[in-house]
Amino acid sequence: MRLIDYANPTRFLGLVAKVLPWLGAVTAATFAVGLWLVFFRAPADYQQGETVKIMYIHVPFAWLSMFCYMTMAGSALGTLVWRHPLADVSAKCAAPIGAAFTFLALATGSLWGKPMWGTWWVWDARLTSVLVLFIMYLGLIALQETIEDPARAAKASAVLTLVGAINIPIIKFSVDWWNTLHQPSSVFRMGGSTIDASMLIPLLIMAVAFSLLFVVVHLMAMRNEILRRRIRTMRMIEAAGAE
Amino acid sequence: MAPPVTRLVGEKLTLDRGGRRVLSDLSFAAQSGVALVVTGANGAGKSTLLRLIAGLLRPVSGRLALEGGDAELSIAQHCHYFGHQDALKNQLSVGENLAFWRDFFGLADAEVFAALDRVGLARLIDLPAAYLSAGQRRRLAFARLLVTRRPIWLLDEPTSALDAASEARLLEIVGEHLDAGGLVVAATHLALPFPRMDALRLGPATIGAAA
Amino acid sequence: MTALLALFLREWRLAVRVGGGALMGALFFLIVVTVVPFGVGPDLNLLSRIGPAILWIGALLATLLSxxxxxxxxxxxxxxDLILMGESPLELVVLVKCLAHWAATGLPLVVASPLLAIFMNMEPIAIGATTLTLLVGTPALTFTGAIGAALTVTLKRGGLLLAILVLPLTVPVMIFGVSSATAVLYGNMxxxxxxxxxxxxxxxAMVLGPLAAAAALRHAGE
Incomplete structure (x- = not known):
């Protein structure tokens, strides 16, 4: 079966109903393994102590904040180029999830930073870029919510999503430039290239678990959005029928 | 209880809009129970006259007087104005739209559902107003006149955008209002079959009188 | 009273429902505050010093634009037209519309300000003081802004003109808002x-705003 066969929303809903319980179970199992490794196997950092365990959720959040945006950019292409009927449903549903992950990345970054920096927030290059990304998510959501007609909202937000996707590297570069200009030495580097396998494996498993969670939540949101649009159409038919 | 409104009289009304004299020395009298039908070409001042009675415009000279009615209230506060615009909010449901105007005008006279039933929109009470067609919006706007009792109805092209069935229903409601001793001033270019009516023709003659 | 309560509820519903834009003001506020460090640099000491002022400017712009x-x-x-024909005095109608607008748009700014204050590296006492001044000061901005909104009601694109008309009138609110917030910070008064x-x-402003706005609206109807 090709992807285009799932363009039919009814068929898509059928697939979601079949896949969702299994996917949910796999997600839960991955989380169980990941959390067990994080809390009982992974070592505490010699400098940061147990605080370092925030990393196991912070890094997946940060990764998903980008991944959601890439999903949206892909869906935006689907809307504009291939006119796939589910693409804009996918894009619309990914935006709030992406915003939530981005917010969590910021919040956990801030919680992690407090003992390190002694303050809740520093204008560190990475955090700042994520903050800009967060604002872009909120802008996209605002645009989708403001335009009432789903088809027009989809086109407009697809254009904005792609413009954003092109701009993200430029923003990232500018923020890095701005940051080094003002702060020659960065206060604190998160992660780092050398990371021991005892920490890397739990981190990867957590990243997989959160990615699965994203897929589950995204599919559920898409299902709800399709149903919501059906209700909208039914109400419009009802209004027209009452003439 | 205030005495019923019996007559609405306009004496030598003159009104300018945007530097142009729209009404000049216009006198009229509207009786309760009889529709005063205002006719005239486009720009003759039909809508202006209605807005003047509604208190939305002020005359340069002349005066409006009401016989009967509540002395505490202004003439405008005795009026319902049913103009071209529907004053509906798309984000609110049909019922919420109507309930707001009922509560805002105070002294609720009828249930929202009953009024919607009267104009044939009762089934759509929970639907957002955004989904309504032009004719349905117009009927919903008209239902506003039914939820709060005000003796004077100012109707500006009341049947525009309505199909034959809705038009008949609207005229029936207006007729009932007249039978109950209500006062109607209707601006129209169509010959609307009100049960009892007086005619007021605005036109070049009234404008010419300014000179 | 029923009429004004009904009006408040309707305005509130319109603002918070989809497309109402109640949270758009808070989003704009967030963006203004975020942009400042890109201009002045990420120096935390500097940011904590100018924090109260930045929050106030952000809240001012967000209020006016909404x-x-x-x-x-x-x-x-x-x-x-129908509101003018109602039995409620137009001044009270304006007052209620402003209150509903503030509850839907201004209050989120006040609620968001402690969070944004963290970005500005402000101390807890300064955060508390700034939030309190915004709580007291943003209604004044709304009432003053309503005058501009009423004056520009007939214009297609009145938004920018509104800001131009109203900004000078908000200078006193701005001055005393920021100086109460910084008074806590420096203890100089x-x-x-x-x-x-x-x-x-x-x-x-709560008295003058509705009076002036109602006068402007009456003329706009003619």
Whole structure:
């Protein structure tokens, strides 16, 4: 079966109903393994102590904040180029999830930073870029919510999503430039290239678990959005029928 | 209880809009129970006259007087104005739209559902107003006149955008209002079959009188 | 009373429902505050010093930009005519519309300000003081802004003009708002002095705003 066969929303809903319980179970199992490794196997950092365990959720959040945006950019292409009927449903549903992950990345970054920096927030290059990304998510959501007609909202937000996707590297570069200009030495580097396998494996498993969670939540949101649009159409038919 | 409104009289009304004299020395009298039908070409001042009675415009000279009615209230506060615009909010449901105007005008006279039933929109009470067609919006706007009792109805092209069935229903409601001793001033270019009516023709003659 | 309560509830519903834009003001506020460090640099000491002022400027701009549709929507759909024909005095109608607008748009700014204060590296005491001054001061901005909204109600694109008309009028609120917040920070004067003046300005605006806006709206109808 090709992807285009799932363009039919009814068929898509059928697939979601079949896949969702299994996917949910796999997600839960991955989380169980990941959390067990994080809390009982992974070592505490010699400098940061147990605080370092925030990393196991912070890094997946940060990764998903980008991944959601890439999903949206892909869906935006689907809307504009291939006119796939589910693409804009996918894009619309990914935006709030992406915003939530981005917010969590910021919040956990801030919680992690407090003992390190002694303050809740520093204008560190990475955090700042994520903050800009967060604002872009909120802008996209605002645009989708403001335009009432789903088809027009989809086109407009697809254009904005792609413009954003092109701009993200430029923003990232500018923020890095701005940051080094003002702060020659960065206060604190998160992660780092050398990371021991005892920490890397739990981190990867957590990243997989959160990615699965994203897929589950995204599919559920898409299902709800399709149903919501059906209700909208039914109400419009009802209004027209009452003439 | 205030005495019923019996007559609405306009004496030598003159009104300018945007530097142009729209009404000049216009006198009229509207009786309760009889529709005063205002006719005239486009720009003759039909809508202006209605807005003047509604208190939305002020005359340069002349005066409006009401016989009967509540002395505490202004003439405008005795009026319902049913103009071209529907004053509906798309984000609110049909019922919420109507309930707001009922509560805002105070002294609720009828249930929202009953009024919607009267104009044939009762089934759509929970639907957002955004989904309504032009004719349905117009009927919903008209239902506003039914939820709060005000003796004077100012109707500006009341049947525009309505199909034959809705038009008949609207005229029936207006007729009932007249039978109950209500006062109607209707601006129209169509010959609307009100049960009892007086005619007021605005036109070049009234404008010419300014000179 | 029923009429005004109904009006408040309707305005509130319109603002918080989809497309109402109640949270758009808070989003704009967030963006203004975020942009500042890109201009002045990420120096935390500097940011904590200018923090109260930045929050106030952000709240001021967010309030003014959200006000341009305050009366315009009602004018465009004919609702303003009907409101004028109601038995509620127009001044009270304006007051209620402002209160509903503030509850839906201004209050989120106040709620968001402690969070944004963290970005500005402000101390807890300064955060508390700034939030309190915004709580007292933003209604004054809304009431003053309503005058501009009423004056520009007939214009297609009144938003920018509104800001131009109203910004000079908000200078006193701005001055006493920021100085009460910084009084706590530096202790150079008692907090109560500018704060009392700020509260007085708020009450003054609450009277003047609806009176002036109602006068402007009556003329706009003609």
């Amino acid at each position: 006000l341009d549709r305050l009366f315009q929507v009602d004018r465009d759909d004919g609702g303003l 008692p907090f109560a002095t500018p704060f009392a003046i700020l509260a007085a300005l708020g009450l003054f």
